[in-house]
Amino acid sequence: MFAKAILSLAALAVAVNAVPAPSAVCSQGRRASSEACCVWFDVLDDIQENLFDGSECGEEAHESLRLTFHDAIGFSPLLFREGKFGGGGADGSIMAFSEIETNFHANDGVDEIVEEQRPFALKHQVSFGDFIQFAGAVAVSNCAGGPRLQFLAGRSNISRPSPDLLVPEPSDDNDKIFARMGDAGFSPVEVVDLLASHSVAAQDKVDPTIPGTPFDSTPSSFDVQFFVETLLKGTLFPGNGSNVGEVESPLGGEFRLFSDSNIARDARTACEWQSFITDHASMVRKFEAVMVKLATLGQNPRALTDCSEVIPVPANVQLPPATLPAGKSLKDVQVACRATPFPAIRAAPGPATTVAPVPPS
Ligand SMILES: *[C@@H]1O[C@H](CO)[C@@H](O)[C@H](O)[C@H]1NC(C)=O
Ligand SMILES: *[C@@H]1O[C@H](CO)[C@@H](O)[C@H](O)[C@H]1NC(C)=O
Numbered sequence: 001m002f003a004k005a006i007l008s009l010a011a012l013a014v015a016v017n018a019v020p021a022p023s024a025v026c027s028q029g030r031r032a033s034s035e036a037c038c039v040w041f042d043v044l045d046d047i048q049e050n051l052f053d054g055s056e057c058g059e060e061a062h063e064s065l066r067l068t069f070h071d072a073i074g075f076s077p078l079l080f081r082e083g084k085f086g087g088g089g090a091d092g093s094i095m096a097f098s099e100i101e102t103n104f105h106a107n108d109g110v111d112e113i114v115e116e117q118r119p120f121a122l123k124h125q126v127s128f129g130d131f132i133q134f135a136g137a138v139a140v141s142n143c144a145g146g147p148r149l150q151f152l153a154g155r156s157n158i159s160r161p162s163p164d165l166l167v168p169e170p171s172d173d174n175d176k177i178f179a180r181m182g183d184a185g186f187s188p189v190e191v192v193d194l195l196a197s198h199s200v201a202a203q204d205k206v207d208p209t210i211p212g213t214p215f216d217s218t219p220s221s222f223d224v225q226f227f228v229e230t231l232l233k234g235t236l237f238p239g240n241g242s243n244v245g246e247v248e249s250p251l252g253g254e255f256r257l258f259s260d261s262n263i264a265r266d267a268r269t270a271c272e273w274q275s276f277i278t279d280h281a282s283m284v285r286k287f288e289a290v291m292v293k294l295a296t297l298g299q300n301p302r303a304l305t306d307c308s309e310v311i312p313v314p315a316n317v318q319l320p321p322a323t324l325p326a327g328k329s330l331k332d333v334q335v336a337c338r339a340t341p342f343p344a345i346r347a348a349p350g351p352a353t354t355v356a357p358v359p360p361s
Helices: 002-018 035-050 059-072 077-081 111-124 128-141 174-183 188-200 225-229 258-264 270-278 280-295
Strands: none
Touching (some): 035 111, 035 128, 059 111, 059 188, 059 280, 128 280, 174 258, 188 258, 188 270, 258 270, 270 280
């Protein structure tokens, strides 16, 4: 009996260490680690209903995840070293100075989501920098198989416009992209990890005649198909021809960016790219890790409050294993990783795949 009591005490100690005791009770009896997190439950309810159309992984979710990058990557230690202002990173400047930043060529099209998000940030009186990262984290939690991102709150609402030319373009070559991303603190392999976001993404402005054309056949699932389909030989342009930043895609209704195509085939990144095809868990884990960095670029994380408990736990869905789209075979794969053989994945049965656009909502 004595031994049993000691055992249960030990178990209790472990439990207390693992879960910090929630100290604040928020709306609808929800609990948070800090009072400062409570407002985010209210933001959550509002955006799930009124921005993401009932917790969907649709166009607004895709664009909200994209905006986390376009705000945060405006940060250049290189410019600071040259004595210039290098941007504030994940500081909300893309929303505060949207009339400047959304006119940068690389930010073409993000004005729409900035204007859709702004009223929510103003209504709940949270900083633009916090709001953009929060909305992106909630957005991707709505996607089947999605990650649960960390969310830290407390970014200042005061910012300055980012300098131009810090956001990589789909028409940039790999050396240029890796140099820019390296300046911001990301290795080429971490660029691949960030590009898991293109699993739930579509283009609007590279070919403006076919807005909503996704980068893989499953744009509502944070699955591995993007990493398979980008390695297939390109055969067609889904829209009205070749545009700057576009290369041929393998499927009708699917879009391939020049940059995705090149990074998938680059010796520096091809094995990381291929590794995700058979390892969704690794894709999720690495995306979560790299987003911790992205969301705090230019910020001091120790000065922020961890409100991650507000981010929804993504639904536990069993995603199907990677497949070759119907009509394709392993002969259509342009294998680029030399260290590891390409996995023996199967083709889906049925007639050749075409992909439907993401409907605007
Ligand atoms: C953040 O700054 C904008 C101006 O850029 C302002 O309209 C908004 O009210 C500010 N929000 C907070 C919470 O201070
Ligand atoms: C595609 O459409 C754009 C915009 O309408 C136009 O500028 C371009 O010339 C077209 N390209 C082709 C190959 O038809």
